[in-house]
Amino acid sequence: MICPNCEAEYVEGITTCSDCGTTLIPNDQFVKKPDEVISLEDWVVVHSTQDIIEAEMLKSNLSGAGINAFIFSKEDRMRLNLSYVGSAPIKLFVRVENYDDAMQIINQINNEEIKDDEADGKTDE
Numbered sequence: 606m607i608c609p610n611c612e613a614e615y616v617e618g619i620t621t622c623s624d625c626g627t628t629l630i631p632n633d634q635f636v637k638k639p640d641e642v643i644s645l646e647d648w649v650v651v652h653s654t655q656d657i658i659e660a661e662m663l664k665s666n667l668s669g670a671g672i673n674a675f676i677f678s679k680e681d682r683m684r685l686n687l688s689y690v691g692s693a694p695i696k697l698f699v700r701v702e703n704y705d706d707a708m709q710i711i712n713q714i715n716n717e718e719i720k721d722d723e724a725d726g727k728t729d730e
């Protein structure tokens with residue numbers, strides 16, 4: 606028997622995982638997660654947006670600063686069946702240890718955008 610959540614193996618006769626409480630399944634029914642599935646425990650959301658272009662822009666700014674980031678789209682969420690990620694359409698993740706640096710970069714970019722908008726005389730309302 607194996608826990609589909611944490612992949613711990615158990616002997617016959619045990620029905621739930623002692624670590625996470627998930628119901629065990631027989632080993633031959635267990636399908637290993639695809640490699641592209643990242644353990645979200647190590648990642649935090651630094652930005653949520655509706656705008657994929659904005660997300661891509663922030664991601665490339667972060668990788669320019671040496672921070673590994675990935676974009677989690679609505680399609681990804683549906684494909685992986687991850688309802689807990691929430692309803693905001695597009696999320697930008699970085700590793701936990703990069704969170705502070707990433708937030709600094711994103712805030713800097715957002716501040717520059719506000720200045721640009723003011724220079725153009727634009728308002729959001």
Ligand SMILES: [Zn+2]
Pocket residue numbers: 608609610611612613622623624625626627
């Ligand atoms: Zn488990």
